[in-house]
Amino acid sequence: MNFQLTEEHLAVQAAAREFAQTELLPGVIERDEHQKFPAEQIKKMGELGFLGMMVDPKYGGGGMDTISYVLAMEEISKVDASASVVMSVNNSLVCWGLENFGTEEQKQKYLTRLATGEIIGAFCLSEPEAGSDATSQRTTAEDKGDYYLLNGTKNWITNGSTASVYLVIAQTYPEKGHRGINALIVERDMEGFEVGLKENKLGIRGSDTHSLMFSDVKVPKENRIGEDGFGFKFAMQTLAGGRIGIASQALGIASGAMELALKYAKERKAFGVEIAKHQAIQFKLADMATNIEAARLLCLQAAYDKDEHRDYGKSGAMAKLFASKVAMETTVEAVQIHGGYGFVKEYHVERLMRDAKITQIYEGTSEIQKIVISRELLK
Ligand code: CAA
Ligand code: FAD
Secondary structure, eight states, X not given: OXXXXXXXXXXXXXXXHHHIIIIISTTHHHHHHTXXXXXXXXXXXXXXXXXXXXXXXXXXXXXXOHXXXXXXXXXXXXXXXXXXXXXXXXXXIIIHHHHHHSOHHHIIIIIHHXXXXXXXXXXXXXXXXXXXXXXXXXXXXXXXSSEEEEEEEEEEEETTTTOSEEEEXXXXXXXXXXXXXXXXXXXXXXXXXXXXXEOOOSXXXXXXXXXXXXXXXXXXXXXBOSSTTOHXXXXXXXXXXXXXXXXXXXXXXXXXXXXXXXHHHHXXXXXXXXXXXXXXXXXXXXXXXXXXXXXXXXXXXXXXXXHTTXXXXXXXXXXXXHHHHXXXXXXXXXXXXXXXXXXXXXGSHHHHHHHHHHTTTTTSOHHHHHHHHHHHHHO
């Protein structure tokens, strides 16, 4: 067993750290406060190759492994989880889904531009009545011969108003249940497609979350991903990898909060000494560091499983379940270590605490991860 990162891994990690510190940190508080999408920063992330990291270079991607992706996600998420969710959706849901299940024409037409960040994508599974219970799709894609007629509403869609390409899951044959579902590529300017209001959120406020409405949108047949009725499996297989991205986001939020808490504990004085000299603070730091290390190992294990073409459904779900819990616990304690200063925006930890919560909800809630893990155990 070798826990050593390669020189390439270390270089990617350093590049992501540098980018996060120099390009994302300035303005992150204002973007959060005003719910401002980090448009310029996302453009630069595309130019630096962070939006199509694992895509084959022949389609404009970085050709990197999942471990590199986890390392980069952690560094970006330490500073700005609103930017890292854009990165996660584009890399592990949209690009990965298209690269692994799309036709050559779809890859040439969409993936090449998504992988370079020229455009960004969205992944549209959730609906007002179908969140965790994802097979209950109400959006319909009626087969009309050479096109599908798409009708329905998706909600909570990340990159909702900023994406150019949307991977939309919809029901074609209700009588077949989940085996009647299709995945379609919808372009932003297709007639009948409308972006709804932006959600006003607790955390990841710089990200762009919208409902989407489809009203008689004609989607050409060549925009279907995979075989007829493959849409639900497409969503599940894609989400299995997506969960590694969100686990790494949670890891980054936790390690970002820990770094701030450690620094603050060495600076702040109470009762004549730095608060880091009080054992209560030392023990909090020890717990944080131990949990973060365990979360990191789970993320790297899941990434390694994926890179080695082993089953990563369970390890990815475990990584997400655990890392998101660690993100929540660590950020709460980081605020505590900061005392009253932790409660105000300038010290960053309150934002990280608000951002942490979403990692227990999206790409499958913690309860859903437990369903995925226990089903594997009981198989
Ligand atoms: N790979 C391939 N196929 C899979 C699969 C996987 N990982 N998981 C399930 N399937 C298949 C099953 O084999 C089954 O097919 P067959 O009947 O042909 O064998 C089919 O899918 C249905 O599976 P289940 O019977 O297990 O379905 P279920 O109704 O019990 O639900 C679930 C399973 C795991 C709970 C699933 O509904 C789920 O993952 N829910 C959570 C949805 C979710 O994660 N949404 C995230 C939206 S995207 C997002 O959130 C992005 C973001 O925020 C940034
Ligand atoms: P529900 O499914 O209604 O769950 C409510 C509660 O019941 C949860 O605690 C849940 O764990 C629990 N529960 C439900 N079923 C069970 C069960 N069988 N056993 C035990 N407990 C259960 N979706 C997309 O498709 N694309 C996106 O880009 C996207 N981005 C998002 C961004 C944000 C900011 C948010 C908030 C959500 C986003 N989502 C996205 C949606 C997200 O994936 C769903 O919110 C999530 O899957 C949960 O669905 P729900 O909100 O309908 O909750």
